[in-house]
Amino acid sequence: MAETVFAPWDDPDEKPLIRFRNVTKRFGDFTAIDDLTLDIFAQEFFALLGPSGCGKTTMMRMLAGFEHPTSGSIELAGSDIASVPPNKRAVNMMFQSYALFPHLSVWDNIAFGLRRESSDKDAIAKRVEEMLKLTRLEKFARRKPHQISGGQRQRVALARSLAKAPKLLLLDEPLGALDAKLREATQFELMDIQEKTGTTFVIVTHDQEEAMTVASRIAVMDEGRIMQVATPDRIYEAPESVYVADFIGDVNIIEGQVKAASDGLFQLSFADGQPPVLAASETPFYDGQNAHLAVRPEKVSIHTEQPDASDNLLQGKVLDIAYLGNLSTYHVELPGGQVIKAQTANTRRLSRRSITWEDPVWISWTKTAGVLLDR
Amino acid sequence: MTRLSPFNVVSLTFGFVFLYLPMLILVIYSFNASKLVTVWAGFSTKWYGELLSNDAFLDAAWVTLRVAVISSTFATVLGTMAAYVLVRGGRFYGRTLFSGMIYAPLVMPEVITGLSLLLLFIGIGMDRGVLTIVLAHTTFSMCFVSVVVSSRLMTFDQSLEEAALDLGASPFEAFRLITLPIIAPAVISGWLLAFTLSLDDLVIASFTSGPSATTLPMKIWSSVRLGVSPEINALSTILIGLVTIGVIAASIASKQSALRAKRDEQAAARAQ
Ligand SMILES: Nc1ncnc2c1ncn2[C@@H]1O[C@H](COP(=O)(O)OP(=O)(O)OP(=O)(O)O)[C@@H](O)[C@H]1O
Ligand SMILES: [Mg+2]
Numbered sequence: 001m002a003e004t005v006f007a008p009w010d011d012p013d014e015k016p017l018i019r020f021r022n023v024t025k026r027f028g029d030f031t032a033i034d035d036l037t038l039d040i041f042a043q044e045f046f047a048l049l050g051p052s053g054c055g056k057t058t059m060m061r062m063l064a065g066f067e068h069p070t071s072g073s074i075e076l077a078g079s080d081i082a083s084v085p086p087n088k089r090a091v092n093m094m095f096q097s098y099a100l101f102p103h104l105s106v107w108d109n110i111a112f113g114l115r116r117e118s119s120d121k122d123a124i125a126k127r128v129e130e131m132l133k134l135t136r137l138e139k140f141a142r143r144k145p146h147q148i149s150g151g152q153r154q155r156v157a158l159a160r161s162l163a164k165a166p167k168l169l170l171l172d173e174p175l176g177a178l179d180a181k182l183r184e185a186t187q188f189e190l191m192d193i194q195e196k197t198g199t200t201f202v203i204v205t206h207d208q209e210e211a212m213t214v215a216s217r218i219a220v221m222d223e224g225r226i227m228q229v230a231t232p233d234r235i236y237e238a239p240e241s242v243y244v245a246d247f248i249g250d251v252n253i254i255e256g257q258v259k260a261a262s263d264g265l266f267q268l269s270f271a272d273g274q275p276p277v278l279a280a281s282e283t284p285f286y287d288g289q290n291a292h293l294a295v296r297p298e299k300v301s302i303h304t305e306q307p308d309a310s311d312n313l314l315q316g317k318v319l320d321i322a323y324l325g326n327l328s329t330y331h332v333e334l335p336g337g338q339v340i341k342a343q344t345a346n347t348r349r350l351s352r353r354s355i356t357w358e359d360p361v362w363i364s365w366t367k368t369a370g371v372l373l374d375r
Numbered sequence: 376m377t378r379l380s381p382f383n384v385v386s387l388t389f390g391f392v393f394l395y396l397p398m399l400i401l402v403i404y405s406f407n408a409s410k411l412v413t414v415w416a417g418f419s420t421k422w423y424g425e426l427l428s429n430d431a432f433l434d435a436a437w438v439t440l441r442v443a444v445i446s447s448t449f450a451t452v453l454g455t456m457a458a459y460v461l462v463r464g465g466r467f468y469g470r471t472l473f474s475g476m477i478y479a480p481l482v483m484p485e486v487i488t489g490l491s492l493l494l495l496f497i498g499i500g501m502d503r504g505v506l507t508i509v510l511a512h513t514t515f516s517m518c519f520v521s522v523v524v525s526s527r528l529m530t531f532d533q534s535l536e537e538a539a540l541d542l543g544a545s546p547f548e549a550f551r552l553i554t555l556p557i558i559a560p561a562v563i564s565g566w567l568l569a570f571t572l573s574l575d576d577l578v579i580a581s582f583t584s585g586p587s588a589t590t591l592p593m594k595i596w597s598s599v600r601l602g603v604s605p606e607i608n609a610l611s612t613i614l615i616g617l618v619t620i621g622v623i624a625a626s627i628a629s630k631q632s633a634l635r636a637k638r639d640e641q642a643a644a645r646a647q
Pocket of ligand 1: 027030050051052053055058096
């Protein structure tokens with residue numbers, strides 16, 4: 001059976017579910033969203049990633065109907081939603097602050113949305129029980145929100161927004177208050193729900209790993225603008241700017257001047273007295289152009305003895321070692337003062353580790369390991 | 376429990392004496408057998424008996440009660456609506472004027488409020504009676520309700536209403552099912568405030584009432600001008616008694632609800 005890859009964004013005939021067209025949102029003279037154009041497709045799991053205050057919640061609130069674009073338009077399933085009030089939109093939102101109704105029990109909180117559209121008591125009870133089970137809240141159904149823990153409240157908020165099985169579900173940092181185990185379980189639960197119900201998810205998260213795990217595509221935002229929208233692997237492997245490379249995961253940024261070496265290969269001189277580093281790039285650069293080479297630490301190998309020839313080989317000494325359990329990151333200082341991070345998997349026990357502080361080491365990476373960026 | 380210093384004991388005593396001595400004297404003299412207020416002639420409850428057969432006082436009490444209940448209810452509805460619009464309405468045209476105007480009667484001398492209402496009722500040719508007192512009391516006490524309710528609404532988390540809308544509730548449902556139950560204590564204390572203001576009021580009622588309707592404060596005031604009678608003392612004692620019972624009941628109720636909340640929380644802590 002041939003498995004078709006889910007990639008509606010690559011299909012020019014596919015109609016997006018949500019379409020932001022040149023949307024700008026100002027609060028007074030502060031621009032929270034700046035000329036944003038974006039398509040989100042049905043059944044996507046779309047993650048918004050960005051620093052605090054970059055406008056993620058504002059985007060969600062515009063989709064839910066609580067804020068209106070200052071200019072531009074937002075379309076849902078092909079029609080402009082500017083005039084549709086929040087209670088008529090087939091969109092549910094999980095609030096960053098949870099916004100649980102304090103005077104209602106957990107059960108009644110979850111049932112609130114269901115009761116607004118149906119009076120079938122049995123169906124409502126069944127659905128609420130389902131949601132309680134899904135979020136493992138059965139024991140707390142009769143409690144009021146102030147009688148449960150922070151993580152439990154977050155799950156109530158999640159259950160309440162899921163209960164109506166909306167066409168579009170907006171989750172504003174849905175899992176921030178959960179412990180690592182429960183968070184992972186809930187992530188898989190969300191993906192499962194998404195697969196079963198075909199609901200489109202837009203999720204805000206501060207956790208890159210979470211975005212990588214659950215998202216079909218990730219949008220990286222900065223100050224009201226979208227810096228890049230791509231699949232998790234593209235965002236990680238082929239960032240389009242230093243900002244995106246730096247925002248997602250750990251990265252070494254080496255700045256210098258480029259010189260074309262041969263077909264699709266460029267030399268980057270980054271410091272006096274250091275040989276230029278070699279990098280492949282599909283986008284062309286002109287000689288003397290300023291550029292940045294972004295190399296992930298795990299793509300940099302570290303050696304105690306000089307290895308055989310490599311595309312890029314530099315010598316330095318170990319400045320610092322960050323032990324992360326499964327991984328160790330070595331900060332290697334080059335003679336010119338630059339620090340390059342190299343990461344290795346800790347397959348051996350710590351006591352047998354052969355590299356320690358101040359050790360002279362060689363670091364190397366291949367010409368295709370990094371991405372050459374002009375900004 | 377810490378012991379009070381002599382200074383504190385003295386100031387506490389003076390404070391209480393200052394507050395309660397007049398009332399205490401009033402209560403004692405209401406049981407005086409003599410008609411003369413200043414001469415003690417032995418214990419008697421006869422003034423209470425006479426009070427019950429005094430139709431003028433009973434009528435006045437009935438008018439006062441009706442006026443207080445009806446006007447405080449109207450004032451609560453109107454005041455809550457005004458507060459909601461002021462806090463939630465965002466910036467609409469004329470908002471500053473509206474909010475300034477709603478608070479103006481708070482600082483307006485009662486004589487002026489009463490006089491202007493009187494002129495209005497005469498101007499539109501309305502017969503003065505219970506209805507005009509109700510209207511007048513509604514007018515001035517709704518400002519107090521709206522102050523109490525809007526201070527509660529300002530600290531009310533608006534995202535709760537948004538969440539209700541998001542889940543498909545109409546704006547009215549969001550108000551009725553979410554906002555109102557949460558701000559209910561403020562609305563109730565607004566009602567109580569309006570009720571007491573109306574019970575209390577002498578000035579505005581004097582301006583706006585007609586021959587057909589006399590409230591209790593007006594009745595007391597007019598009979599005191601003819602000389603303090605033990606009957607008035609008896610009536611005042613009954614009022615003091617009612618107010619005391621009310622205050623004690625309210626404090627017991629709030630203490631119990633606090634206890635219940637605490638029990639709930641402890642139960643929650645145990646079950647975790
Ligand atoms: N009602 C408002 N009035 C004025 N400024 C606002 C308003 N709402 C948001 N902002 C501003 O808009 C910017 C974007 O806010 P937003 O809540 O969308 O950030 P965010 O990306 O969700 O941040 P976080 O990750 O901290 O939740 C912020 O600088 C914020 O101060
Ligand atoms: Mg936010």
